[in-house]
Amino acid sequence: MGKLMYPYVTTVNPGSGSCEYQCEFCYMNELKRNFSDVRKKYSGVARMDDKALKKICGSGKVYFVGSGVDLFGYQISLMPEILERCCQYDNYYIFHTKNSYGFDRFLSKFPDKTILAVTIESDEDMNLISVAPEFLVRFLCLTGIKRRIKNLTNSGAANWTIKPRVMITIEPIMKFTARFAEQLIELAPDIVVIGADSGKHDLPEPSFEEVRELIDALTAALPYVRLKDTLFDRYPELPYERWTDDIWRINNE
Numbered sequence: 001m002g003k004l005m006y007p008y009v010t011t012v013n014p015g016s017g018s019c020e021y022q023c024e025f026c027y028m029n030e031l032k033r034n035f036s037d038v039r040k041k042y043s044g045v046a047r048m049d050d051k052a053l054k055k056i057c058g059s060g061k062v063y064f065v066g067s068g069v070d071l072f073g074y075q076i077s078l079m080p081e082i083l084e085r086c087c088q089y090d091n092y093y094i095f096h097t098k099n100s101y102g103f104d105r106f107l108s109k110f111p112d113k114t115i116l117a118v119t120i121e122s123d124e125d126m127n128l129i130s131v132a133p134e135f136l137v138r139f140l141c142l143t144g145i146k147r148r149i150k151n152l153t154n155s156g157a158a159n160w161t162i163k164p165r166v167m168i169t170i171e172p173i174m175k176f177t178a179r180f181a182e183q184l185i186e187l188a189p190d191i192v193v194i195g196a197d198s199g200k201h202d203l204p205e206p207s208f209e210e211v212r213e214l215i216d217a218l219t220a221a222l223p224y225v226r227l228k229d230t231l232f233d234r235y236p237e238l239p240y241e242r243w244t245d246d247i248w249r250i251n252n253e
Contacts, residue, residue: 006193008246009064009094014053014082017046020073021098021132025172025201028068042068046075053082059090062248066095070132072102079106086111092248096169098132100141107148110164115191115248117167118142122174123183129203142166142187171195171228173211175204181217191247192218195228196235208235215240224250 005011019028019042032039041049056063065082069075076099083106086093095110096117097103103116110116123135133141145166152160168189173196184192194215197203206214211231215238219225226243 005067006064006094007243008248009062011064011067012052012055013041013066013068014049014056014085015046015066015069015071015075015078016041016049017044017069017074018042019069021070021130023130023132025129025197025199025203027199030199038068046078048078048081053085056085056091057089062092062094062246064094064096070097070099071095072097072099076102076105080109083109083111094167094248098130098138100138100145101133104141104145104148107145107164108152108159110162112162114162114164115167116145116164117169117193119169119171120184121170121172122176123180124175124177124204126174139183139187142168146187165190167191167193169193169195171230172197172201172203173206173231175206176210176214181214184218185221189222191224191226192222193226193228194218195230196233198230198233205234208237211235212238 019026028042032042056065065071065086071079071082091111092113092115093111094115094117095103096119098119100118118138120135120138125134127134149164153163166189168184168187170192171194173194197205215225215227224247226247227238227240228243232238232242
């Protein structure tokens with residue numbers, strides 16, 4: 001599957017402009033340095049890339065919407081139009097953010113087959129290398145979203161016809177506290193994906209034993225834990241299988 005963000009998906013990037021969170025380890029930084037067209041697209045004010053938006057079409061596909069910029073930061077004003085387009089086509093959609101509060105704003109507007117993915121690299125402070133919301137904010141917002149999804153589903157509300165799945169991405173994995181696994185399990189995500197720094201940014205990383213203990217704890221408690229190639233590149237001795245299945249359609253068929 002190489003080193004794509006996620007396997008078995010089609011990536012579309014309808015949002016343009018600079019990213020609010022300015023993570024030092026973001027893979028887009030190198031792309032912007034090396035390619036003028038990428039630098040142009042992901043600089044300046046938030047704006048819609050209409051050509052990219054129109055790539056969302058057809059049926060039965062899996063779209064990862066917004067790999068180049070966090071659509072729930074500066075680009076959040078674009079989301080109504082993006083969601084309207086997605087809802088016209090019967091596909092599977094992955095929306096990804098570090099601002100889980102942004103999901104709550106549009107919870108009833110997402111397409112039927114949606115995965116809401118939140119990046120949680122660590123439960124320690126990262127304010128020196130990113131201005132994204134801190135762990136506690138992401139954790140509390142995601143807890144609220146899970147509760148709201150449950151309440152809406154149980155209530156049988158006439159305007160609530162979807163049940164989005166929730167995914168946590170731990171990438172790039174960084175040093176974490178002894179409570180990290182416990183806190184993630186408390187969130188009860190449907191999917192967990194774990195990857196490591198692919199750009200040699202000299203990040204504060206956990207030891208092999210810490211990573212193995214985290215994986216063991218998560219796989220024992222949660223239904224779907226998948227490990228990216230970047231994790232095996234960083235920790236080649238990990239005694240686990242590589243990611244080989246298409247998990248995006250599970251529970252949606």
